Amino acid sequence: MFIYDKKLQYPVKVARPNPKLASIIISQYGGPDGELGASLRYLSQRYSMPFDELKGLLTDIGTEELGHLEMVGALVHQLTRNLKDSQIEGTEFAPYFVDHTVGVYPTAASGYPWTAATIAVKGDPIADLTEDLAAEQKARVTYDNILRLSDDPDVNNVIKFLRQREVVHFQRFGEAMQLLREKLNQKNVYYMNPAKDM
Amino acid sequence: MQRNSDHSGKEGRLPAMAPLANPYVPFQLECPPRYEPRTALVRGTLFPGLDLPFMGMVNKEEQPVTPLTELQCLNFGIQELALYLDTHSDDQEALDLYRNLQKMYKKGREVYEKEYGPLNHMSHLDGPYRWLDDPWPWEYAANREV
Numbered sequence: 533m534f535i536y537d538k539k540l541q542y543p544v545k546v547a548r549p550n551p552k553l554a555s556i557i558i559s560q561y562g563g564p565d566g567e568l569g570a571s572l573r574y575l576s577q578r579y580s581m582p583f584d585e586l587k588g589l590l591t592d593i594g595t596e597e598l599g600h601l602e603m604v605g606a607l608v609h610q611l612t613r614n615l616k617d618s619q620i621e622g623t624e625f626a627p628y629f630v631d632h633t634v635g636v637y638p639t640a641a642s643g644y645p646w647t648a649a650t651i652a653v654k655g656d657p658i659a660d661l662t663e664d665l666a667a668e669q670k671a672r673v674t675y676d677n678i679l680r681l682s683d684d685p686d687v688n689n690v691i692k693f694l695r696q697r698e699v700v701h702f703q704r705f706g707e708a709m710q711l712l713r714e715k716l717n718q719k720n721v722y723y724m725n726p727a728k729d730m
Numbered sequence: 731m732q733r734n735s736d737h738s739g740k741e742g743r744l745p746a747m748a749p750l751a752n753p754y755v756p757f758q759l760e761c762p763p764r765y766e767p768r769t770a771l772v773r774g775t776l777f778p779g780l781d782l783p784f785m786g787m788v789n790k791e792e793q794p795v796t797p798l799t800e801l802q803c804l805n806f807g808i809q810e811l812a813l814y815l816d817t818h819s820d821d822q823e824a825l826d827l828y829r830n831l832q833k834m835y836k837k838g839r840e841v842y843e844k845e846y847g848p849l850n851h852m853s854h855l856d857g858p859y860r861w862l863d864d865p866w867p868w869e870y871a872a873n874r875e876v
Binding site: 593665706 | 787
């Protein structure tokens with residue numbers, strides 16, 4: 533089960549509202565490489581994982597990603613607080629605003645709503661962990677791109693934190709892959725699917 | 731137990747004869763160098779060897795010392811060690827630190843909850859029902875300076 537802790541993993545404190553910036557950061561809430569997809573990918577892949585290390589790591593990283601989802605939501609919320617209509621009119625934020633006002637909705641920056649089509653659960657541990665390695669890299673690049681586009685230090689501190697977590701998660705998934713391989717047929721790790729045939 | 735030859739902890743370990751058709755990430759060596767919990771939270775990792783910022787954009791923003799940021803630092807150190815231990819369960823030094831931080835978290839949590847109310851519904855506190863008290867974590871006002 534999950535229990536909600538009434539605190540963020542890392543503080544979010546954005547002094548200056550900036551709807552334009554909110555309209556790109558929303559992508560890490562509900563975009564193709566965002567935190568919602570990350571948490572659901574890992575928490576869903578857990579069930580078919582054959583070994584304790586893999587079950588534990590996917591649970592722990594998937595849970596951390598839910599905390600990151602909350603941080604990205606907090607960024608979007610604080611960037612869009614106390615806005616006058618004149619601060620919205622004619623900005624990149626206007627198309628989002630007309631549909632969602634200042635609610636936080638899981639969508640890509642492009643406007644495409646969150647979709648499970650951007651995550652994968654293949655039910656084979658080597659395939660799923662390889663997907664996870666790629667997912668962490670894609671999320672990192674999205675944070676790199678946000679850093680290129682944002683000059684607000686309050687926002688960038690949070691983005692740098694989230695970006696660094698992707699690097700650490702990539703490392704752990706890579707190690708998990710090696711732990712998995714050591715338990716498989718050493719002559720041919722693709723001999724069978726350990727999620728089904730062991 | 732394997733000791734780091736590289737002081738920065740930026741080197742890892744691969745299988746001696748790595749088989750073909752496999753993607754590899756070097757294993758982080760045991761007993762890696764570490765940041766203090768407060769630095770770790772700001773840098774986004776406990777491990778200098780994994781601290782790889784984009785275009786030199788290093789996070790140097792120090793968080794104010796409050797009961798909340800104390801908890802966040804300890805919580806973060808525990809989380810980072812949990813992921814490390816998931817793939818390095820034999821590293822006794824990391825396990826000892828994980829347990830020390832847990833003890834400190836338990837104490838810090840009591841201090842925090844006495845002042846600001848329950849962190850979750852499992853917190854047992856006397857007095858009125860304080861779960862609904864503002865601010866909520868995503869609000870700007872959640873960053874109380876003490």
